[in-house]
Amino acid sequence: xxxxxxxxxxxxxxxxxxxxxxxxxxxxxxxxxxxxxxxxxxxxxxxxxxxxxxxxxxxxxxxxxxxxxxxxxxxxxxxxxxxxxxxxxxxxxxxxxxxxxxxxxxxxxxxxxxxxxxxxxxxxxxxxxxxxxxxxxxxxxxxxxxx
Amino acid sequence: xxxxxxxxxxxxxxxxxxxxxxxxxxxxxxxxxxxxxxxxxxxxxxxxxxxxxxxxxxxxxxxxxxxxxxxxxxxxxxxxxxxxxxxxxxxxxxxxxxxxxxxxxxxxxxxxxxxxxxx
Numbered sequence: 001x002x003x004x005x006x007x008x009x010x011x012x013x014x015x016x017x018x019x020x021x022x023x024x025x026x027x028x029x030x031x032x033x034x035x036x037x038x039x040x041x042x043x044x045x046x047x048x049x050x051x052x053x054x055x056x057x058x059x060x061x062x063x064x065x066x067x068x069x070x071x072x073x074x075x076x077x078x079x080x081x082x083x084x085x086x087x088x089x090x091x092x093x094x095x096x097x098x099x100x101x102x103x104x105x106x107x108x109x110x111x112x113x114x115x116x117x118x119x120x121x122x123x124x125x126x127x128x129x130x131x132x133x134x135x136x137x138x139x140x141x142x143x144x145x146x147x
Numbered sequence: 148x149x150x151x152x153x154x155x156x157x158x159x160x161x162x163x164x165x166x167x168x169x170x171x172x173x174x175x176x177x178x179x180x181x182x183x184x185x186x187x188x189x190x191x192x193x194x195x196x197x198x199x200x201x202x203x204x205x206x207x208x209x210x211x212x213x214x215x216x217x218x219x220x221x222x223x224x225x226x227x228x229x230x231x232x233x234x235x236x237x238x239x240x241x242x243x244x245x246x247x248x249x250x251x252x253x254x255x256x257x258x259x260x261x262x263x264x265x266x
Contacts, residue, residue, distance in 0.1 A: 009238050017175040040194055042207070042238050049174060049209050099247045105221075107214030117245045 007034075010071040015060040015085070019068070020052040027072055031079050036137050043118030044079060044135050050111035051083045051131050059085030059129055077140045078120075082132045089128030155185045163231075163262050164189060167201040173208045179215055186219055194226035199261040203234030213248055220252065229253075231261040 007030050013019040028041055036044070056094065060066040066086040072114060073080045098109045118120045121134035154169040173182060190196055198219075202241060216232070223230045226233040233255040235243065255261040 018177070039238065045207065046209070051217070053175075053209065053211065054216060104247060105217055107217050108210070110210040110213060113246060114242060 007074040008072070010069070012067050012069045014064060015056050015062070015066040015068050016064050017053055017056050020048065020070070023070055024048055024052075027079075027081075028108065030072075030074050032101070032139065034074050034079075035139060036079070036135070037139065044081075047115040047119045047122075047133055047135075048081060048083070050115050051081075051133065054111050054131075055083055055085035055087075057112055058090065059081060059087035063089065076137065078134055078136045080132075080134050082092050082130060084130035087129050089125075091128055157189065160258075160262055161265075163197040163199050164193070165199045165201055165258055165262070167203070168205050171204060171206045173205060173212050175209075176211070179211050182205070182212070183199055183215055183218070187222070190219060190222045190226075190228075194228070196223060196226070196228045197231075197265050198228065199231045199233060199258055200263075201234045201258050202232065202236070202239065205234075205239065206236065206243070208239060208249055210242075210246070213242070213246060216248075216252065229265055231255055231264060233258050233261040255265070 009023070009026065011023050013023065024045065029043055031044055052070070055068045056062060058067075069084045071082045090139065092112060095112055096103050096109060098104070098106060098113055103109065112122075115131070115133065119133045119135050121132070123132050124130065125132070133134055154171055156167045156169055158165045158167075166189065168182070170178070173179070192197065200216075220230045231253050235254060240249070240254070243252065243254065253264065254262060
């Protein structure tokens with residue numbers, strides 16, 4: 001169950017990589033407005049771009065007739081983002097580690113690693129066609145102390 | 148579709164070609180195709196080229212760019228050229244570190260260091 005935020009937006013967009021741009025810009029403006037710092041905003045941006053690219057390329061197999069659903073909630077404490085595609089899903093644990101010697105020179109396969117390294121929570125539904133990510137705002141606690 | 152290409156500015160200094168990426172963001176497939184279309188001919192028509200790729204204008208990139216850099220480096224090393232990266236900001240450098248590509252690519256602080264490091 002996702003906690004309802006002070007900002008809640010939900011969109012269904014065409015399954016092409018550039019379709020995320022307007023919503024991504026809105027999301028980044030929203031998290032900046034809630035006081036997420038520059039590094040956190042960079043990480044959220046990267047995670048959303050990578051998750052959306054995975055949904056389009058791997059989930060929906062680059063079929064532009066399919067769509068991608070994006071939903072996010074923001075509170076002063078965290079941003080909570082879900083991105084779903086219409087594909088058959090995948091098993092995240094089966095994705096090879098791109099940092100190993102045999103995979104280091106592969107041209108792809110780094111998106112999930114970057115999402116996990118920049119967000120506090122990255123989890124998939126059982127089917128594997130919806131990724132749910134959370135980033136907690138580092139300064140949220142100090143704001144509470146000031147109040 | 149030239150308007151889709153991220154612009155690169157190419158200069159020749161001593162025995163190196165310095166390609167400066169002029170776009171702040173390199174994200175989607177069309178950006179990557181445009182960048183590949185700008186850089187690959189430079190590499191393919193100059194066997195043994197010493198290429199310095201200057202990222203000082205780039206503020207954001209996706210992992211798809213990393214794949215392109217690997218393809219470029221393969222092409223250059225096949226013809227005994229050298230490939231250097233420089234001007235990478237700390238947040239983007241962190242992407243190279245996380246993926247361990249900081250061990251694969253020869254990364255320098257700026258173009259002067261990169262050119263000085265050429266054999």
